[in-house]
Amino acid sequence: MAITIKDVAKQAEVSPATVSRVIADNPRISAKTKQKVRETMKSLGYYPNFQARNLVAQKTRTIGIIMANSTTLAFQNPFFPEVLRGISVSAHNSQYGLYLSTGATEEEIFEEVVAMDQGKRVDGIILLYSRVGDRIMDYLFQSGLPFSVVGRPHTNADAISYVDNDNIGIAKQVMAHLFGLGHQRIAFIAGGKDFVVTLDRLKGFEEALAEHAIPHQAEYVVNQEGMQQDGKGAIRQLFELPEPPTAIVTHDDLVAYEVIGYLEDLQINVPEDVSIIGFNNHALSKHLKPPLSSVDICIYELGVEAANLLLEKINDEKAVPRQITVSSRLIERGSCQGR
Amino acid sequence: MAITIKDVAKQAEVSPATVSRVIADNPRISAKTKQKVRETMKSLGYYPNFQARNLVAQKTRTIGIIMANSTTLAFQNPFFPEVLRGISVSAHNSQYGLYLSTGATEEEIFEEVVAMDQGKRVDGIILLYSRVGDRIMDYLFQSGLPFSVVGRPHTNADAISYVDNDNIGIAKQVMAHLFGLGHQRIAFIAGGKDFVVTLDRLKGFEEALAEHAIPHQAEYVVNQEGMQQDGKGAIRQLFELPEPPTAIVTHDDLVAYEVIGYLEDLQINVPEDVSIIGFNNHALSKHLKPPLSSVDICIYELGVEAANLLLEKINDEKAVPRQITVSSRLIERGSCQGR
DNA sequence: CTGAAAGCGCTTACAG
DNA sequence: CTGAAAGCGCTTACAG
Numbered sequence: 001m002a003i004t005i006k007d008v009a010k011q012a013e014v015s016p017a018t019v020s021r022v023i024a025d026n027p028r029i030s031a032k033t034k035q036k037v038r039e040t041m042k043s044l045g046y047y048p049n050f051q052a053r054n055l056v057a058q059k060t061r062t063i064g065i066i067m068a069n070s071t072t073l074a075f076q077n078p079f080f081p082e083v084l085r086g087i088s089v090s091a092h093n094s095q096y097g098l099y100l101s102t103g104a105t106e107e108e109i110f111e112e113v114v115a116m117d118q119g120k121r122v123d124g125i126i127l128l129y130s131r132v133g134d135r136i137m138d139y140l141f142q143s144g145l146p147f148s149v150v151g152r153p154h155t156n157a158d159a160i161s162y163v164d165n166d167n168i169g170i171a172k173q174v175m176a177h178l179f180g181l182g183h184q185r186i187a188f189i190a191g192g193k194d195f196v197v198t199l200d201r202l203k204g205f206e207e208a209l210a211e212h213a214i215p216h217q218a219e220y221v222v223n224q225e226g227m228q229q230d231g232k233g234a235i236r237q238l239f240e241l242p243e244p245p246t247a248i249v250t251h252d253d254l255v256a257y258e259v260i261g262y263l264e265d266l267q268i269n270v271p272e273d274v275s276i277i278g279f280n281n282h283a284l285s286k287h288l289k290p291p292l293s294s295v296d297i298c299i300y301e302l303g304v305e306a307a308n309l310l311l312e313k314i315n316d317e318k319a320v321p322r323q324i325t326v327s328s329r330l331i332e333r334g335s336c337q338g339r
Numbered sequence: 340m341a342i343t344i345k346d347v348a349k350q351a352e353v354s355p356a357t358v359s360r361v362i363a364d365n366p367r368i369s370a371k372t373k374q375k376v377r378e379t380m381k382s383l384g385y386y387p388n389f390q391a392r393n394l395v396a397q398k399t400r401t402i403g404i405i406m407a408n409s410t411t412l413a414f415q416n417p418f419f420p421e422v423l424r425g426i427s428v429s430a431h432n433s434q435y436g437l438y439l440s441t442g443a444t445e446e447e448i449f450e451e452v453v454a455m456d457q458g459k460r461v462d463g464i465i466l467l468y469s470r471v472g473d474r475i476m477d478y479l480f481q482s483g484l485p486f487s488v489v490g491r492p493h494t495n496a497d498a499i500s501y502v503d504n505d506n507i508g509i510a511k512q513v514m515a516h517l518f519g520l521g522h523q524r525i526a527f528i529a530g531g532k533d534f535v536v537t538l539d540r541l542k543g544f545e546e547a548l549a550e551h552a553i554p555h556q557a558e559y560v561v562n563q564e565g566m567q568q569d570g571k572g573a574i575r576q577l578f579e580l581p582e583p584p585t586a587i588v589t590h591d592d593l594v595a596y597e598v599i600g601y602l603e604d605l606q607i608n609v610p611e612d613v614s615i616i617g618f619n620n621h622a623l624s625k626h627l628k629p630p631l632s633s634v635d636i637c638i639y640e641l642g643v644e645a646a647n648l649l650l651e652k653i654n655d656e657k658a659v660p661r662q663i664t665v666s667s668r669l670i671e672r673g674s675c676q677g678r
Numbered sequence: 679c680t681g682a683a684a685g686c687g688c689t690t691a692c693a694g
Numbered sequence: 695c696t697g698a699a700a701g702c703g704c705t706t707a708c709a710g
Contacts, residue, residue, distance in 0.1 A: 002459065004687055015697045020689055030695060047457030051399065052687035055390040056702045062438075080420050084439075092441035097460075099401075099438055100423075102431040118386030120341065121436070254623055261626035284593055287600035288627065343703055354681045359705055369679060391703035395686045459687095 003046045012040040023048055062097045063087070063310060064122035066113060066136065068129045078282060079299055083128060083150060086303020094311050096123075110136055117145045124314045126306050130154065130162070130196045146313035150306045152323075154196050161309040161321045165297045165328040167197055171204025171249075172211075174277055174295060174330055178247045179212055181338040183275060187220040187238055187245035189227060189255055198224075201251065201279075220245055227255065235262040246274055246339060253278035253285045253294050256335075260290075275336035291333035301326045342385045351379040362387055401436045402426070402649060403461035405452060405475065407468045417621060418638055422467060422489060425642020433650050435462075449475055456484045463653045465645050469493065469501070469535045485652035489645045491662075493535050500648040500660045504636045504667040506536055510543025510588075511550075513616055513634060513669055517586045518551055520677040522614060526559040526577055526584035528566060528594055537563075540590065540618075559584055566594065574601040585613055585678060592617035592624045592633050595674075599629075610676035620670055630672035640665045 005023075009016040014037060021029050022037040040046075054060045065087065067080060084098075091098055099122050103109035113136050116122045125140060130151030140147045141156055149162040178186055188205050191198040202221070209216050219241055226234045238245060250256040256278035260270050270276050270290050278285065281296035305324045312319050344362075348355040353376060360368050361376040379385075393399045404426065406419060423437075430437055438461050442448035452475050455461045464479060469490030479486045480495055488501040517525055527544050530537040541560070548555050558580055565573040577584060589595040595617035599609050609615050609629050617624065620635035644663045651658050 002457070002687095005689095006687080016687090017689080017697060017699095018695090021696085024689085028695060033695080045457075047454070049394075049687050050454075050458040050460045051390055051394040052702090053689080054702095055388075055394055055687080055704085056689045058702070060390070065439075078417075088439070088441040089443060092443065092447065096441075097438060098441055099436060100404075100427070102427040102435075102437055104428060104431065108431065115386070115389075118341065118384075119389040121389045257623055258626045261628065264628055284596055284623075287597045289600065289603055341703095344705095345703080355703090356681060356683095356705080357679090360680085363705085367679060372679080388703050391686090392705080393686095394688085394703080395705045397686075 002049070003044045004049070005046075008037065008040050008044055008046050011044060012037045058120070059123050060121065061095060062099050062122045063091055063307065064099050064101065064113070064116045064125040066101045066109060066125055066127050068131075079280065080128070082299040083303035083306070086300040086305075087126060087307045088303075090304045090307035090311070096307075096311070106135070110139065113139060117143050124148075124310045126150065126310055131192070131194045132196065132199070133194070146310060148306050148309040148313065150302050152196050152200065154199075157323070159321055161313060161323070163302050163305040163309065163324045163326055164197075165302075166325050167200035168204040168207065170295055170297075170328045170330070171201040172208045174249055175205060175208030177293075177330060177332075178249075178275065178277070178336070179208070181247075181275065181336055183247040183339065184212075184214055185217075185220070185243055185245045185247070187222065187248045189222045189248060189250040189259060190224060191251040192224045198251065205249070224251075227258075231258055232262045232265070235259055236266060239266060239268060247336070248274060248276045250276065250278050253280050253282035253292055256292055256294075257288065271335050271337035277330070277336060281331055286333060290335045292335045293331060293333045295328055295330050297328045298326050341388070342383045343388070344385075347376065347379050347383055347385050350383060351376045397459070398462050399460065400434060401438050401461045402430055402646070403438045403440065403452070403455045403464040405440045405448060405464055405466050407470075418619065419467070421638040422642035422645070425639040425644075426465060426646045427642075429643045429646035429650070435646075435650070445474070449478065452478060456482050463487075463649045465489065465649055470531070470533045471535065471538070472533070485649060487645050487648040487652065489641050491535050491539065493538075496662070498660050500652060500662070502641050502644040502648065502663045502665055503536075504641075505664050506539035507543040507546065509634055509636075509667045509669070510540040511547045513588055514544060514547035516632075516669060516671075517588075517614065517616070517675070518547070520586075520614065520675055522586040522678065523551075523553055524556075524559070524582055524584045524586070526561065526587045528561045528587060528589040528598060529563060530590040531563045537590065544588070563590075566597075570597055571601045571604070574598055575605060578605060578607060586675070587613060587615045589615065589617050592619050592621035592631055595624075595631055595633070596627065610674050614675035616669070616675060625672060629674045632670060632672045632674045634667055634669050636667040637665050 005016045005019045009019045014033060018029065018033060019037055022034050101109050101112045103112050124146035127137060127147060127149045130149050130153050132154045137153055149160060152162060152164045153160045190202055206216050222234050248259060250259060256276055260276065263270060268274055278292050278294040279297060281294040285292040285294050305326060309322060344355045344358045348358045353372060357368060357372060358376055361373050440448050440451050442451050463485035466476060466486060466488045469488050469492050471493045476492055488499060491501060491503045492499045529541055545555050561573050587598060589598060595615055599615065602609060602613065607613055617631050617633040618636060620633040624631040624633050644665060648661060
């Protein structure tokens with residue numbers, strides 16, 4: 001059996017209450033007593049039991065992290081580890097621990113969220129994604145449990161603390177860059193279509209076209225399902241169009257390189273024949289050939305700020321929901337060319 | 340205030356003890372009572388409080404995950420998310436949750452491990468790496484807390500449950516493949532030098548050379564520190580040797596592509612001038628040019644088995660330590676050529 | 679088959 | 695400045 005507060009109390013010849021107060025560094029305890037109790041704790045190797053402490057304190061100093069369905073490609077790209085790194089740093093600074101969802105299906109994850117909330121397993125939750133009509137977000141919204149989101153919520157956004165990039169704006173900037181190089185026929189390889197980030201970037205894409213009076217052709221948009229089922233075929237189709245694109249924007253660098261691979265098979269060269277821009281600025285993108293122009297969305301900062309927003313709500317019951325826009329910028333490399 | 344067991348008891352007109360037994364599905368409770376209590380739980384929206392339950396049960400149904408220093412490049416490559424996915428699946432199947440270390444330095448992580456153990460915050464720990472002379476491993480070994488390791492422990496390996504690839508063997512296989520293609524001067528870009536996985540692969544590398552009576556040249560081994568400080572310089576140096584290598588083995592695919600980038604800058608072509616093989620079989624490696632020959636180490640399985648080993652120890656106090664070797668195999672693509 | 683009581687290891691008003 | 699007591703929300707021998 002582990003050392004308890006009673007063992008320390010007995011050994012130090014004080015009451016358990018006093019030991020507890022020494023742990024909490026209560027100012028009403030004399031320096032002498034504190035000293036004595038602390039020595040005893042040390043000599044006995046005492047460590048407070050978290051379960052007991054949490055039970056009476058009615059809090060856990062733990063943050064729940066909800067990630068999207070782990071069977072998706074979410075795990076392939078570096079978004080998850082990088083955002084987690086940001087969250088870790090912020091949580092660690094405030095002495096919070098991290099509890100991870102493990103479910104593989106949306107149903108399982110939903111159950112976990114309910115259990116985390118109702119079972120008082122965490123003090124708050126960070127939702128690592130935002131999708132349209134998400135049960136989990138709806139549940140959190142009505143639960144009263146503090147939470148924050150990485151990504152703009154599709155509904156009730158004003159009433160929710162979240163971090164996001166200016167996805168519409170950055171998509172327009174990417175388009176402006178391509179327009180500036182003389183491109184008019186631009187394809188867009190989009191992420192999962194129920195993710196708000198996808199909708200926003202697509203909106204920026206379309207707005208940019210509209211502002212330049214370029215008609216929006218649906219064939220130029222390839223959705224994630226199309227890429228996953230038959231990426232090669234999807235790209236081939238794109239270039240069998242009567243007017244094939246001269247530039248491609250993809251929602252992720254890894255996808256960009258996958259596309260570049262298919263293009264090489266089709267004898268289409270990047271950037272000579274077609275320009276390409278990715279998102280997420282993968283560590284590899286500056287080393288590979290061609291070096292990829294990519295949008296750095298500052299994933300680490302997204303994580304840090306999401307954790308900060310959550311901690312703000314945890315620490316202050318009536319903190320007003322805040323929204324943080326993390327900067328993003330296009331990093332130009334060698335994958336685009338004027339025409 | 341949340342609904343407690345007492346509320347349910349009152350409403351269902353039974354004792355709290357009975358409600359507790361219904362939750363545990365105790366066979367001594369009549370079907371009728373169970374039915375009644377369950378209905379009441381549902382109608383009140385009752386959820387058991389984990390803290391309370393854990394406190395009395397003296398266990399947490401939570402697994403602690405210790406990852407290496409998050410400031411390292413560990414986060415760049417897909418090992419971490421993939422091994423975590425394996426652990427998640429196994430943990431979820433057994434209804435265990437995951438608690439993550441957040442520390443940025445070894446000291447911080449050590450403190451967390453102690454807190455997880457002494458504070459009874461987790462039922463066991465999975466250590467995601469194995470390095471020489473690791474305080475954390477030593478602590479766990481003497482603590483009595485169940486734990487398992489991804490990677491062979493450097494000391495006391497027989498007394499510890501761990502999963503690993505046959506790193507010596509697979510390194511030798513990689514070498515045999517290159518020998519078979521006629522390569523004799525082979526460079527090795529190694530991982531962190533205090534990781535056991537690095538030592539094992541290096542051992543396989545050296546044994547293979549010895550078996551082929553090829554002298555081992557220290558200049559052909561580039562360690563991680565060298566790559567991180569000045570990767571480009573390190574590769575240039577390699578090819579300024581009087582007898583430059585004709586093949587390169589790297590500890591990770593991403594590093595392989597980084598190297599390939601430097602080689603292109605040096606006007607050295609892969610695979611015509613130099614062959615290259617990576618480890619970890621990154622999702623991208625089949626799409627990129629050149630498609631990279633790579634060792635698939637089955638990261639997901641490593642995670643699954645590490646979790647299984649831990650659960651085995653958690654569920655059976657006196658379970659004997661077991662070691663699991665997860666298969667690994669070289670996947671040949673276009674990055675090697677005979678000479 | 680069910681209940682009353684004790685207890686898991688803490689914290690925190692309430693007294694003094 | 696310190697202690698005795700009650701209580702956080704459960705579980706589990708012990709009775710009956």
